[in-house]
Amino acid sequence: MPQDTRSPCSERPRERLLRHGAQTLTSAELLAVLLRTGTRGRDATDMGRRMIEHFGGLRRLLSAESSALMAFPGMGPAKTCELLAVQELSRRAIEEPLRNGRALSQPGRVKQFCALRLAHLRVEHCIALFLDSQLQLIECGEIARGTLSHASIYPREVVKAALGHHAAALILAHNHPSGLAEPSPADIALTHQLKQALALVDVRLLDHLIVGATEVTSLAERGQV
Structure with a gap:
């Protein structure tokens, strides 16, 4: 069976995540995994990069309200719901030990x-x-x-x-x-x-x-x- 000679840089974010771990991806690439698709002429990684810049950083992006997310070009209900779910899961993960200890x-x-x-x-x-x-x-x-x-x-x-x-x-x-x-x-x-x-x-x-x-x-x- 021929060996896969593709370099990590040539792999898409989802493939790189599975092969090498989430820590090897940039913030824009991690967003691309969630977004899955971009907009016309821009891939999901480029869209993730522009979203981080637009909201003034990853923290503000992942804390944005649904109306602000929906207003960004290419963000429909499905993508918005996915980011809101990540927001809430992050909060609950930190809150959980406070409820148990x-x-x-x-x-x-x-x-x-x-x-x-x-x-x-x-x-x-x-x-x-x-x-x-x-x-x-x-x-x-x-x-x-x-x-x-x-x-x-x-x-x-x-x-x-x-x-x-x-x-x-x-x-x-x-x-x-x-x-x-x-x-x-x-x-x-x-x-x-x-x-x-x-x-x-x-x-x-x-x-x-x-x-x-x-x-x-x-x-x-x-x-x-």
Whole structure:
């Protein structure tokens, strides 16, 4: 039987993935495996490359809403659904250990999960990780969303949400659309207000995470919770 003399570079992305592993493909080629086909005059790899450029990076592409994906040339319902499924599977893969183990025993994974949810957003969002008495994740819910620089977070709404989830503790997280993960005086003041309000209903505030573009700051690690 004649030997296959094709070089890896001459193989299509799907063939290279099976032969040499996903790690050998570029981000555009991995997208091509999902997209399968491109548009007239452009193959799937070229389409993947243009999508990454259009959305401003892989993270923002894989966090884009369905309407933004559908608006890109060549993206129909099927391709859009595939990318949305990848988004959700990524979130669930990171969230799963938080539901099965103590959140405080894996702070790096908590930060990673919050970064995945918030780092790409262009306006400020605040989420809470509601935890049971064993510090396992009950639910992650959005508390507030706002503008490029501010989201109004009301302690009474956080308390109401915590009681609604029967939480024993929670971790708060919000993003800074500026990209900087340094807490502001208002962030620190809010943390103290929330801690006091939650204590009245016997719910602990374990941490407040500030999510920037490339890093996450823990106020608990700074002794400010």
